[in-house]
Amino acid sequence: MVDSKHKWKAWLYLSxxxxxxxxxxxxxxxNTIRLAFMEDYGMMKALSGATFEFGFxxxxxxxxxxxxxxxxxxxxxxxxxxxxxxxxxxxxxxxxLNSIGPLRRFLQTIYFLxxxxxxxxxxxxxxxxxxxxxxxxxxPPLITTAGIINNFLGIFGVxxxxxxxxGSSYWANITVMVIYIVWNALPFKILILLGGLQSINKQYYxxxxxxxTSRARTLWKITVPLLSPMIAYVVITSFxxxxxxxxxxxxxxxxxxxxxxxxxxxxxxVGFIYQSLxxxxxxxxxxxxxxxxxxxxxxxxxxxxxxxKKVHY
Amino acid sequence: xxVVLENLTKxxxxxxxxxxxxxxxxxxxxFEIPDGKLIGLLGPSGCGKSTTxxxxxxxxxxxxxxxxxxxxxxxxxSPENRGVGLVFQNYALYPHMTVKQNILFPLQNLKGxxxxxxxxxxxxxxxxxxxxxxxxxxxxxxxELSGGQQQRVAxxxxxxxxxxxxxLDEPLSNLDARLRLQTREEIRRIQRETQITTxxxxxxxxxxxxxxxxxxxxxxxxxxxxxxxxxVYDSPENLFVAKFLGTPPINVFDGAIRDxxxxxxxxxxxxxxGVEDQEVYVGxxxxxxxxxxxxxxxxxLRSVEVMGRDVSIVSANAQAHTPVIRSIINADNKxxxxxxxxxxxxxxxxxxxxxxxxxxxxxxNEGKTLYTFNKASQTLNAKYDGKSYDLGxxxxxxxxxxxxxxxxxxxxxxxKFFIKQGKKLLGAAQxxxxxxxxxxxxxxxxxxxxxxxxxxKLAMGKNKEGxxxxxxxxxxxxxxxxxxxxxxxxxxxxxxVTKVVGEGKKAKTVVEGYNVYYLDGETKVYPEITVAxxxxxxxxxxx
Numbered sequence: 116m117v118d119s120k121h122k123w124k125a126w127l128y129l130s131x132x133x134x135x136x137x138x139x140x141x142x143x144x145x146n147t148i149r150l151a152f153m154e155d156y157g158m159m160k161a162l163s164g165a166t167f168e169f170g171f172x173x174x175x176x177x178x179x180x181x182x183x184x185x186x187x188x189x190x191x192x193x194x195x196x197x198x199x200x201x202x203x204x205x206x207x208x209x210x211x212l213n214s215i216g217p218l219r220r221f222l223q224t225i226y227f228l229x230x231x232x233x234x235x236x237x238x239x240x241x242x243x244x245x246x247x248x249x250x251x252x253x254x255p256p257l258i259t260t261a262g263i264i265n266n267f268l269g270i271f272g273v274x275x276x277x278x279x280x281x282g283s284s285y286w287a288n289i290t291v292m293v294i295y296i297v298w299n300a301l302p303f304k305i306l307i308l309l310g311g312l313q314s315i316n317k318q319y320y321x322x323x324x325x326x327x328t329s330r331a332r333t334l335w336k337i338t339v340p341l342l343s344p345m346i347a348y349v350v351i352t353s354f355x356x357x358x359x360x361x362x363x364x365x366x367x368x369x370x371x372x373x374x375x376x377x378x379x380x381x382x383x384x385v386g387f388i389y390q391s392l393x394x395x396x397x398x399x400x401x402x403x404x405x406x407x408x409x410x411x412x413x414x415x416x417x418x419x420x421x422x423x424k425k426v427h428y
Numbered sequence: 429x430x431v432v433l434e435n436l437t438k439x440x441x442x443x444x445x446x447x448x449x450x451x452x453x454x455x456x457x458x459f460e461i462p463d464g465k466l467i468g469l470l471g472p473s474g475c476g477k478s479t480t481x482x483x484x485x486x487x488x489x490x491x492x493x494x495x496x497x498x499x500x501x502x503x504x505x506s507p508e509n510r511g512v513g514l515v516f517q518n519y520a521l522y523p524h525m526t527v528k529q530n531i532l533f534p535l536q537n538l539k540g541x542x543x544x545x546x547x548x549x550x551x552x553x554x555x556x557x558x559x560x561x562x563x564x565x566x567x568x569x570x571x572e573l574s575g576g577q578q579q580r581v582a583x584x585x586x587x588x589x590x591x592x593x594x595x596l597d598e599p600l601s602n603l604d605a606r607l608r609l610q611t612r613e614e615i616r617r618i619q620r621e622t623q624i625t626t627x628x629x630x631x632x633x634x635x636x637x638x639x640x641x642x643x644x645x646x647x648x649x650x651x652x653x654x655x656x657x658x659x660v661y662d663s664p665e666n667l668f669v670a671k672f673l674g675t676p677p678i679n680v681f682d683g684a685i686r687d688x689x690x691x692x693x694x695x696x697x698x699x700x701x702g703v704e705d706q707e708v709y710v711g712x713x714x715x716x717x718x719x720x721x722x723x724x725x726x727x728x729l730r731s732v733e734v735m736g737r738d739v740s741i742v743s744a745n746a747q748a749h750t751p752v753i754r755s756i757i758n759a760d761n762k763x764x765x766x767x768x769x770x771x772x773x774x775x776x777x778x779x780x781x782x783x784x785x786x787x788x789x790x791x792x793n794e795g796k797t798l799y800t801f802n803k804a805s806q807t808l809n810a811k812y813d814g815k816s817y818d819l820g821x822x823x824x825x826x827x828x829x830x831x832x833x834x835x836x837x838x839x840x841x842x843x844k845f846f847i848k849q850g851k852k853l854l855g856a857a858q859x860x861x862x863x864x865x866x867x868x869x870x871x872x873x874x875x876x877x878x879x880x881x882x883x884x885k886l887a888m889g890k891n892k893e894g895x896x897x898x899x900x901x902x903x904x905x906x907x908x909x910x911x912x913x914x915x916x917x918x919x920x921x922x923x924x925v926t927k928v929v930g931e932g933k934k935a936k937t938v939v940e941g942y943n944v945y946y947l948d949g950e951t952k953v954y955p956e957i958t959v960a961x962x963x964x965x966x967x968x969x970x971x
Contacts, residue, residue: 325486325507
């Protein structure tokens with residue numbers, strides 16, 4: 116403990132961080148809560164001297180807003196699909212990487228590359244890969260370039276699929292988003308899981324070997340339980356990240372948040388908040404933020420509860 | 429199940445690839461473990477005992493040699509097919525499973541015909557648990573157990589499949605002193621009850637002596653002595669074994685044999701009829717001293733420690749390797765602690781004399797052959813495969829000049845140039861020295877078909893006295909011979925080559941060159957090595 120005489124010194128050294136936290140974190144949080152409960156708050160109105168009543172009006176508006184349900188549905192769907200897929204894939208890749216010798220460093224770098232690339236840029240590349248140039252709605256469709264994915268599928272005789280163009284189906288859009296988000300999420304998870312794998316005592320595997328444990332059984336009965344703290348960390352953080360999905364959608368569909376002609380079809384919670392802000396509805400944006408916060412909080416609590424039972428520290 | 433190890437060798441490649449130095453962890457191990465016995469592999473850390481254990485378990489593959497369980501050659505079998513149970517040093521219990529799940533785990537791995545019903549598995553698990561007396565802890569997690577209990581769980585897990593051989597790696601090292609005593613008796617009891625051949629590794633001589641039927645003392649990958657604990661203690665084959673066993677440790681003195689008597693300093697302590705005069709080490713067990721007023725060995729009395737049953741006399745002797753020597757005598761002897769001097773007679777069966785053979789020269793044949801230079805007789809000796817090759821005496825200057833001339837004449841101009849420059853010349857064969865090949869062929873009438881990658885070597889170097897010694901011959905991974913005579917060397921080499929080919933190995937390459945190594949006297953030829961390559965040194969001289 117710092118002795119009381121010198122306490123002021125401790126506070127002095129802490130002050131830069133404390134001040135920054137107070138201004139850029141604490142104040143925004145408090146203010147968000149305040150604004151969320153000020154009915155129909157808008158900054159422009161506030162500047163012109165309007166006063167606002169306190170109440171739940173913003174929340175009501177958010178819930179009633181027709182886009183909100185779409186946003187919530189998209190967000191939850193993407194989360195529920197991408198988190199398990201990316202976690203399982205990352206686990207398998209990490210285990211494989213951990214077991215191979217010579218090319219490991221090389222492959223590790225390859226798998227890590229998406230992490231250092233801007234997600235909007237990756238999104239644009241993905242969009243190009245899934246894009247179809249031509250007139251899809253014409254009868255018969257007029258296709259100039261079908262995009263690399265469709266070309267690849269064409270090898271197996273699959274008709275070009277309208278992934279993200281005009282008139283594309285909701286599930287085609289979701290598929291593209293899932294592939295993109297999973298791919299984008301892999302590097303970080305692989306990194307964490309690989310780190311975890313390397314800290315597992317090799318003797319467990321020696322013991323398993325002497326006992327004649329099959330590979331699959333070793334993976335599910337030994338590796339996964341011993342890795343469970345890392346897996347739990349990865350799952351919890353990716354749920355948190357998943358509910359904040361936004362830039363990936365912008366990357367693929369642009370700021371319209373949906374395929375051409377179907378604006379907002381892929382919109383998410385964070386997209387909803389941004390749009391509210393753009394429309395000068397700060398009150399509504401704050402309310403939506405609090406709802407998102409509550410959802411993330413609830414999911415995280417469930418996650419923690421589950422991991423209490425399943426994670427072996 | 430009888431376990432037989434045959435010429436077992438494990439060489440680890442160097443971590444630093446450029447240095448290229450290999451580590452021979454286990455060197456040409458051969459011994460037989462009788463069925464149903466408890467064997468202790470004993471040695472200081474780094475002596476290859478754990479490596480041996482892991483090779484028996486199958487987790488490590490031997491570089492060469494064979495392992496048999498009974499009459500089955502299991503060298504190529506994977507661990508799960510060997511029927512071994514292995515207890516790891518830190519137990520390696522799966523932390524996320526309960527004790528029961530841990531013990532059941534090996535049974536659940538069984539497939540096909542061996543597959544057991546759930547009830548059978550549980551029955552077996554409980555049997556194993558009962559054997560190690562942990563059947564009341566079955567629902568606990570390993571983290572909720574004490575060290576000793578974890579140890580028992582690990583043993584139960586290893587035993588549950590009824591292995592043919594049970595292996596324990598440093599089983600007691602993670603336990604506290606009291607528990608160690610208790611657990612080692614427990615291991616003894618379990619082994620007796622199950623009659624499973626058990627091999628355990630330890631660096632603690634007391635532990636090994638107390639419970640083993642047989643101990644194997646190792647040092648630097650080489651077996652030093654095998655035998656019943658008491659026999660090894662009573663009759664150590666070399667100084668290392670004598671020093672390694674016994675608490676308090678044996679007292680070692682510099683001594684000499686002169687005129688049929690063993691001397692420590694000026695004191696003639698024992699008779700050694702018919703033994704050649706030489707410098708020796710004298711090892712005396714603490715219980716080998718007998719107090720006598722007219723005793724042969726004079727020591728300076730330091731203190732007397734009373735231990736009730738025994739009395740421990742601490743004294744000093746100028747010839748002793750340790751500042752004080754400790755002797756334990758019966759408490760019936762009254763010792764006057766105020767005396768300045770104390771005199772002992774030595775019990776002949778507790779006193780061992782060891783040759784003072786020192787390695788002053790170590791020349792590598794991939795680290796497998798050990799050359800020893802005996803100062804006293806000025807002779808050179810090469811040891812390989814437990815056999816000793818006497819390589820004659822040091823050369824005279826005249827001999828050396830003749831040999832050098834002979835060697836140089838057959839060298840390429842390039843090689844000659846390097847020698848002239850005073851450079852150490854390595855691998856003249858790599859420079860495609862045609863005359864060298866001719867020399868070999870002129871010396872070996874029939875060019876033999878050889879196995880593996882075989883290189884002929886001719887080496888020359890100076891020893892500390894400035895004399896040049898001469899090496900020749902060599903079969904990769906077999907043996908390198910040293911001699912004072914080039915003709916003799918090549919003859920010997922040819923003989924070895926024929927022998928190797930004769931053992932039925934497939935001939936792969938033929939002689940390609942004749943390497944001439946001029947070794948820099950400072951760096952390579954004369955390292956101050958007292959003990960190199962873990963060979964058996966300082967051998968006991970039986971009086």
